[in-house]
Amino acid sequence: MDADLTTGERIRVLRESRGMSRPVLAQLCGRGVEWLKKIESGERELTSHPLLLQLAAALQVADLSVITGADTPAAAATAAPLGRLAHPGMPDxxxxxxxxxxxxxxxxxxxxxxxxxxxxxxxxxxxxxxxxxxxxxxxxxxxxxxxxxxxxxxxxxxxxxxxxxxxxxxxxxxxxxxxxxxxxxxxxxxxxxxxxxxxxxxxxxxxxxxxxxxxxxxxxxxxxxxxxxxxxxxxxxxxxxxxxxxxxxxxxxxxxxxxxxxxxxxxxxxxxxxxxxxxxxxxxxxxxxxxxxxxxxxxxxxxxxxxxxxxxxxKSVRAIGLADDIDPDAMPSVERRARLWVEVARGHLQRGDRTAALHVMQMAHRIGAETVSYTPSARTVAADLWRNSPRSMRAESSRLAESVGIATVG
Structure with a gap:
């Protein structure tokens, strides 16, 4: 990272290096796209420490000085704890x-x-x-x-x-x-x-x-x-x-x-x-x-x-057959319903049917967006669809990957 880069420029470099679009990063911070655009361009200063922590968590950066450029004990000592995925509520x-x-x-x-x-x-x-x-x-x-x-x-x-x-x-x-x-x-x-x-x-x-x-x-x-x-x-x-x-x-x-x-x-x-x-x-x-x-x-x-x-x-044939006999609305948990469709999508992928897998993953995302975005198995399915779908499905699979927070177009 060039020492002369501003905070906004550092955020943009980190975001792009992770293949993350501006709408996705802004959403992870609970902010609008225009807010992030102004931060990155330097039109607006980033003075809120909680927002800085949220950006660090979303960008998977443990040392805040990587974002601020301030090589000070206070900045270096402030770490945003990270898991496999990032969520802005994690620091609190x-x-x-x-x-x-x-x-x-x-x-x-x-x-x-x-x-x-x-x-x-x-x-x-x-x-x-x-x-x-x-x-x-x-x-x-x-x-x-x-x-x-x-x-x-x-x-x-x-x-x-x-x-x-x-x-x-x-x-x-x-x-x-x-x-x-x-x-x-x-x-x-x-x-x-x-x-x-x-x-x-x-x-x-x-x-x-x-x-x-x-x-x-x-x-x-x-x-x-x-x-x-x-x-x-x-x-x-x-x-x-x-x-x-x-x-x-x-x-x-x-x-x-x-x-x-x-x-x-x-x-x-x-x-x-x-x-x-x-x-x-x-x-x-x-x-x-x-x-x-x-x-x-x-x-x-x-x-x-x-x-x-x-x-x-x-046993994908059996899994899909079992799913055909289930009434999803009998389950009161939104999270569990979304996870059911993720499992069905995995079954379709095992059979090589990406068209069906994409349709089912879109259903899962409509039901429980955060369940899909923060479950590794769901993100794996979305990533597979984005990388390997036929040309006729690329636009839809890219939109799904974008909404889940997987790297697509910038």
Missing amino acids: IWSAVMTRSLTPAAAGLVDAAALQGRVDQMWRLWHTSARNRTEVGALLPDLIRDGEHAVRTLDGEQRRRAQVALSDIYRLTGQATAYVAPAELAWVVADRALSAAQAADQPAAIAAASWNLGNILRETAYAEEALRVVEEAADLIRPHLDGAPDDWRGIYGALQLHAAVTAAREGREGDAWRYWERGDQVAKNLPVAYVHPSTVFGRANVDFHAVSVATDLK
Whole structure:
């Protein structure tokens, strides 16, 4: 980077070097194209530190001095934490998680029931919003701080309930920052969720936190460890299921589906379908309309997971056949519906049918834009379509890649 370049010129060079268009970068910062154009041209100064952090995260730059050109201790020491993908809400979440106080703040007591109510509302927002990462991510920092404050200031049964709520908060944080959080934050969040659940000594909370930890282990290529964690969690909660609330059985079923996908990704077909059948049996014993509030385990999700298992086993004909028999509207989660169509698109790609894959990916993006933009498997499909589609589909595949944030024309 030329030392004489202005901040705006540096932003433009970094953006173009990443093959990122101006509309995509502006959207990641929550700003308009004209704002970014003025910043890059020098017509407008970049004086907002939060916006600087958002630009750094979106451009995958850890040292702010690369953008500002200021070789000062303050600039060099300010790092924007990065995951595999970038989201502008990540710096605030990072701050809330990694800079928690060891002593309670002077604020008053936090009611445990009210805290849990806020968490439940956040899970509903996560599953119903097409911009779930952005909307939930904006609310998470305050919720994390309030949850930490509650477990430090409450005692007795109220503290135990606050521990369950805090475990839920960190599970939600893990979901909202998947693929955009640096590895160290992902592990911290997973560990805190499990520690809070264990402190509460509540089997369902421990099982849910283990489901979350299993996600981290699976996504970081520790498949055997992921299976061990979810199997131990299932063994822990199983003796408590008779007469337990539906949500306890729901998380037990979710653990089975988690194991099914993990086994499928390892090519263990028999194990994968055996785990899926256990989850299917749990769903059959729950009310028809039942949906677990955070994992969305229920009849529809079991059917959706059958498609995922078949796709991960590279049984594309079976996966597409299973998808043909599914009613997507039976699933109340926008995120899960979008992910279903991503799985179907993967199946079409396995068969070499890019026309069908593009059509289905466009459906997925219309349903849950941020789910597609921030899920690596979805971005892989979009990138394949952009690079390999026939000439007649290039314009549409390029528009899809552009909207997902994959490098296309500048």
